Amino acid sequence: MDNFERIALVASSFLLCLVLTPAVRAVAKKKGWMDYPNEDRWHKQPTALLGGIAIYLSVAVPLALLANFSSLLPFLIRQSQPGVLPSINAVLFIGITFFFVFGLLDDFLHFKPQTKLIGQIMAASMVVFFDFRMHWFDSLTLDTLITIFWIVGVTNAFNLLDNMDGLCAGIGFISAVFWALLFFRPQMDAALTAMMLAGALAAFLFYNFHPASIFMGDSGSLFIGFTLAVLSVYYSESGPINPLSVYAVPVLVSMVPIFDTTLVTLIRTLSGRKASTGGKDHASHRLVLMGFSEKGAVLFLFGVGAVAGFSALFVSRSDSLTSPVVLIPAAVSFLLLGIYMAQLRVYPEKEFSLLRDRPYTPVLIEVTYKRQILMILLDLCLIAFAYYASYRLRFAGDQFKIYFKVFLRSLPAVIACKFMAFYVMGIYRGIWRYLSTNDVFLYIRSSVFATILSVAAVTFIFRFENFSKGIFIVDWFLTTGFLLGTRGSFRFFVDTVKRKTLTGQRVLIYGAGRGGELLLREILNNKRLQIKPVGFIDDDILKAGKKLQGYPIFGTFIDLEEIRRRHDIEGVLISFYNKDSEKIAEVKKFCRSNGLFLKQFSIQVADVALEEK
DSSP: HHHHHHHHHHHHHHHHHHHHHHHHHHHHHHHHHHHHHHTTTTSSSOOEEOOOHHHHHHHHHHHHHHHHGGGGGGHHOOOOOOOOOOHHHHHHHHHHHHHHHHHHHHHHHOOHHHHHHHHHHHHHHHHHHTTOOOOSSOHHHHHHHHHHHHHHHHHHHHHHHSSSSHHHHHHHHHHHHHHHHTTTTTOOOHHHHHHHHHHHHHHHHHHHHOOOOOOOOHHHHHHHHHHHHHHHHHHTTTSSSSTTHHHHHHHHHTHHHHHHHHHHHHHHTTTOTTSSSSOSSHHHHHHHHTTTTHHHHHHHHHHHHHHHHHHHOOOTSSSSTTTTHHHHHHHHHHHHHHHHHTOOOOOSSTHHEEEHOOOOHHHHHHHHHHHHHHHHHHHHHHHHHHHHHHHHHHHHHHHHHHHHHHHHHHHHHHHHHHHHHHHHHHHGOOGGGGOHHHHHHHHHHHHHHHHHHHHHHHHHHHTTTTTHHHHHHHHHHHHHHHHHHHHHHHHHHHHHHHHHHHEEEEEEEEESHHHHHHHHHHHHGGGGOOOEEEEEEOOGGGGEEEEEEEEEEEGGGGGGGHHHHHHHHOOEESSSOOOHHHHHHHHHHHHHHHHHEEEEOOOOOOOOSSSOO
């Protein structure tokens, strides 16, 4: 097959879906095949279903032309040769047809979760029957089971990801593009299949992106997930040059659905809910609670999927010693993102209610509620990565391979010394969401002490033979940066959520001094006030044009009329306290004439009567 024919097949998938989707939408509306809003659904308007029909036909028709079905015959009559695999396109065609029909029936009949699981296991077993495996384990039995588990898991993950307009189709498109890039040279048949799926999903996004006019339903999400899962299994069969990439690349390309499913399943289980029950607690929904728009949340996850895909490309083209440069930061980033999102309250009662009712979960309660333990585990990864990255930056090529043995021998001592220093300095006794300047200096001092202790230990144990002083200097910079970055990210996350989710009457704060800063903090920390600050005014003209805690200082009192009209102000809050001030009288007059409310902020320390009555 020449390049023109390949381009024609991909273009046909795109054009078929572009034409078939509105036709399916029209039929769905006419027949009443609509998805209506309810408590567990995110959409607000009745939306046509069965968009999966258009996606399936757009992929299945050109795929049938590519598939070599005769290659399946030796396996069916048990005359296959070891190491010879059938056509991946033939296996995929059978699998996606099964999932399409199965999903279509589910859209109408609404199968129970156990029925879905049985069907998915049957399809995954069919893939393994044709000798496709993950090759994660030497044991054939264990590798067979993990392959079935992987296919079922990824298929379900994409099915669960179909919870917001354009999300499943977009993430599926991004994953398909990266699989096409990964297969482009070694396995053109698989690359072409991935490109056809990407073309069909790109066309479907024209109708499915917010605001969606049609949903794909289970008939689409199940077969998309199955296709991408089988492609990831086939990647292991294509003989990647980096042994680590056999494990890392499939996970990275499917990272968004895996992350979303893991987050939802874990929190639902700990909250005493069924993992199979629907709800508005997915990663996309939590991003909206953080202040993102629906479209912004979906685009954010698109970006995450793209970054994970580029990481997979890097790992696939690197050796096992270089891959951790990407893998460890990616793992830490997703861990932090999961911790951030898990803190958001999306249920009417508090999360982790299941744990409180069980006497045999004290360890889980400690891990869940005392974030210090999670952060200690995170620090373990960061310390090891900082020390590794120091060697990676200091030495290159064959020189790094020589010094890698020195790194491995000394790593346990460095980890122990750094944790000892951190514990002695008391960095695990602080509350990171309230990170202050004093805390910053504490982390810097702790990192310095940890480096000095590490150098002393290495000198005592190894006589500092084959070590470089530059290693420990680079390691100090990296460790300090990671400490401040992870701790500061919690403060940044909390502040961002507070600002983005603030609702209420739009007000202007008069006074951009210490009183104004205190008032702003109280508003951000007390949602019951139902007040949303727009900015400040201040009598000091030199403050105009600057910002206080991220909020603009528009000007002085004489600019109040223009500011009110431009920013639709509903009230004014006075942050300074002066009962006889002429300024307050002027503000009262202005607010009275313009229908604005006026309030004054004050802090009082009152005496409490100690006598008993």
